[in-house]
Amino acid sequence: MKPRVAVVGAGWAGLAAAVELAGHADVTVYEAGREPGGRARCIGRAEDRFDNGQHILLGAYAECLRLMRTVGADPDRLLLRKPLQWRREGGLSLDCPRLPAPLHLAAGLLAARGLGWRDKWLLARALDDLRRGGYRLARDCSVAEWLAEQGQSRRLRDDFWRPMVLSALNTPPERASMRVLAATLRDSLGARRADSDLLLPAAGLSALFPDPAWRWLAERGADLRAGCRARRIAPLQDGPQVDDERYDAVISAVAPYHAAELLDDPKLRVALEAYRYWPIATVYLRFDVSPRLPAPMMGVSGGGMDWLFDREALAGEAGLVAAVLSAPTALPDADELVARALADARRLAPHLPEPAHSRVIVEKRATFASEVGLERPAARTAQRGIYLAGDWAHPDYPATLEGAARSGVAAAAAALQDLGIEP
Numbered sequence: 001m002k003p004r005v006a007v008v009g010a011g012w013a014g015l016a017a018a019v020e021l022a023g024h025a026d027v028t029v030y031e032a033g034r035e036p037g038g039r040a041r042c043i044g045r046a047e048d049r050f051d052n053g054q055h056i057l058l059g060a061y062a063e064c065l066r067l068m069r070t071v072g073a074d075p076d077r078l079l080l081r082k083p084l085q086w087r088r089e090g091g092l093s094l095d096c097p098r099l100p101a102p103l104h105l106a107a108g109l110l111a112a113r114g115l116g117w118r119d120k121w122l123l124a125r126a127l128d129d130l131r132r133g134g135y136r137l138a139r140d141c142s143v144a145e146w147l148a149e150q151g152q153s154r155r156l157r158d159d160f161w162r163p164m165v166l167s168a169l170n171t172p173p174e175r176a177s178m179r180v181l182a183a184t185l186r187d188s189l190g191a192r193r194a195d196s197d198l199l200l201p202a203a204g205l206s207a208l209f210p211d212p213a214w215r216w217l218a219e220r221g222a223d224l225r226a227g228c229r230a231r232r233i234a235p236l237q238d239g240p241q242v243d244d245e246r247y248d249a250v251i252s253a254v255a256p257y258h259a260a261e262l263l264d265d266p267k268l269r270v271a272l273e274a275y276r277y278w279p280i281a282t283v284y285l286r287f288d289v290s291p292r293l294p295a296p297m298m299g300v301s302g303g304g305m306d307w308l309f310d311r312e313a314l315a316g317e318a319g320l321v322a323a324v325l326s327a328p329t330a331l332p333d334a335d336e337l338v339a340r341a342l343a344d345a346r347r348l349a350p351h352l353p354e355p356a357h358s359r360v361i362v363e364k365r366a367t368f369a370s371e372v373g374l375e376r377p378a379a380r381t382a383q384r385g386i387y388l389a390g391d392w393a394h395p396d397y398p399a400t401l402e403g404a405a406r407s408g409v410a411a412a413a414a415a416l417q418d419l420g421i422e423p
Contacts, residue, residue, distance in 0.1 A: 002026045003248035003419050006240075008230045008262065011038020012401050013389040014253030015213040016067055016408025017415075018222060024421050025249075027222040030242065032229035037210030039363060040401060051205045052361055053282050054309055054324050055401055056167070056297070059197035060187040063405040068209050071216040078208050079199040080296065080314060084108065084189075087294070089347055091159040091301025101193040102131070114301075119156050126150040127189065135186030140372050143173040143181055159301055166306055166326040169370040169398040170278050180370040183396040200296055202314050233262045235383035249415040253389040253408060256368060263386065271377055275392065278327035280366035283341035284311075285355040287319040293348050300347050304340025308348060319356070321345050334360040367399030368392045379411040385418070387411040 003025045007018045010031035021027050035041060043052045057064060057079060065075050083104070084096040092115055096108035105127070109120050129150065137146075143165050147157055157173070165173045168184050188196045201208060218224055233250050234241045240250040252259050256272045263269075283305070293310040300308070304325075311320035323341035325332075332340065338358045346352050368374075368391070376395060379387050389411035390404060397403030416423055 003421070004028070004246075005249045005251070005415060006030065006242045006245075006247045007251045007253055007389075008233065008242060009038065009253035009258075009390075010036035010210070010214070010224075010226070011253060011390075011404065012040055012064075012209060013391065013393075013404040013408040013411075014038075014251070015210060015217075016063070016405045017251045017253055017389050017412040018217055018408075019067055019070060019213055020409050020412035020423070021416070022217060022220045022222060024416055024423060025419075027217065028247070029217065029222060029224050030228050030230045031224075031226045034227050035206065035210070036214045036226070037206050039366060040205045041210050042204040042206040043361070048359075049204070050284055050359060050361065051201075051282075051322075053205075053280055053363060053366065054307070054322050055201065055205060057199035057201075057401060058188050058195065059199060060191055060195035061199070061400075061402040061405075063409055064209070064402050067213070067405055067409075071209065071212040073207070073209055073212040075199070078201065078203045080202045082198045082200065082296075083193075084196040084198060085295070086160070087297070088114070088159060088163070088299040088301045089294075089303075090114075091299070096193075096196070099193065101191065101196070102189070104193045104196070105189060114159070115155070119153050122150070122152055123156055123160065126152060127185075130182055130185060131190055135182045135190050137179050137182060140177055140179045142372055143176045143178050146178040147173065163299055163306055168400075170280060170327045170367040171369045171371060171398075172327055172329070175369065175371050177370050177372045177374065180396060180398050184398060184400075198297070200309075200314055204315065230262060232264070233386060234264060235386060240383070240385040247385075248419060249385045249387065251387045251389050251408075251411045251415060253411070255365070255390065256392050257365070259388065259390075263381070263383070265381060265383060268377060268381060271375065274374060276369040276371065277365035278367055278369050279331055279362060279364045281325040281328065281331065281337055282361045283323045283325075283337050284359040284361070285321045285323070285338070285341055285345060286357040287321070287352055288356050289319060289351065289353065291319065291321045291345070291349055291352065293321070293345075298348055300344040303344040303347065305344050308341070308344055331362065331364075370398040379407070379414045380418075385415075387415050
């Protein structure tokens, strides 16, 4: 008889855990929302349906890609793969050729536009110092402190490092952990050339993994409870319990602030109180003409938003542009965000008229802050049979889809091992 395992939360971490458990256990998934996907899914209905944010995957996201294939979602069809590029209007423009690593980056830097030779040398030296050190730091420090030690110019900090840190960690460089950034660079720039490729979603986020995983789990007999909010996870003598239902193991795959409420674990609650959060604002502009941005993903040096995405070019969404602002210290109101996004869009595509429609989506606690010294819990908790999953529970990644997927896989592996089951 298979053990009964509950997964609380159907974001990418919870779905990853459930997919790993399927076939080895009778799986029940609790999801408070009406649809799976958590903070990386589509919201709304019919024509008024948008991603609740813009996510970029990398070629290094091995678990995301494996899990997509497992549930029948084809990454080659659903993701636009492009060699590493960095395009900012009025600033740095870098395109890496398809050469073996690290030659691809060296060639890209040599040919980069918008940087003088001294800045190219300073950037190459900083990245090479990380590589020669194995992407490990003797002590953690803020990214801003490390950049100062590396003598990075203001131009480099403003046009390369800050946008990159905000995109990767959603934490300002003054507070972001250099160890976490180094781990991200290790698995992308420091690995194979293909690992640094940008994988831009060519479909809605729900189609990448949440919806296929939900269907795949249903086909394998999982008990999927959408619109069902779990209130309490309790450790009991004969196994953990979700509300009034007993299981052999339970994986909590919710945000840290929800985990603190669900689990009666004082030590864990204290650890989770150390987490801080940053918002992400996404502005959608729909035009009556084709946007025709110079590239599917671009930034504007000195602009009001961080990155703009040509959703028509990426996913066939006619006339649609998405603009993202990561970790603002002061969040502008909706009208200001729309004005900023439109100004940036028109710098990239001067032909754009007033948008026919606009929509602003703000996730106030979009990600945890990848701050210096933040200690993260392991998959196993102090309470027997209860496990943690979520990007925030991954040991060294920032709040990314890959961190979420890896944490879900690790939690499922720990639960199966403790139940005496060989995957």
